[in-house]
Amino acid sequence: MAQRLIYLDTNLWNRLLDQTVNPAELLTVLKQPNATLVLSGQTVYELTRTFTNSPARGQELFRYIKLYLDEGIVGTYVCAS
DSSP states (O other): OOOEEEEOOHHHHHHHHHTTOOHHHHHHHHHTTTEEEEEEHHHHHHHHTHHHHOHHHHHHHHHHHHHHHHTTOEEEOOOOO
16 A cells, blocks of 8 residues: 655644644554655745744744654755756
């Protein structure tokens, strides 16, 4: 069975942060149905826009997302040619 990839939008990343969801616990739960989170380049771009209105919130979001990256989630990036 192929692994299911879950791409969260910026609203969901914000929700996870606000609800202080533990990255390791969430990823463990997702492994059961053979799923994993993926951080897309587009989402990173959208999240960086948070810094415009709220630099502190932007820092908080990226610190939180780094916890997921440290747990081994996959990131996809778009290369401009």
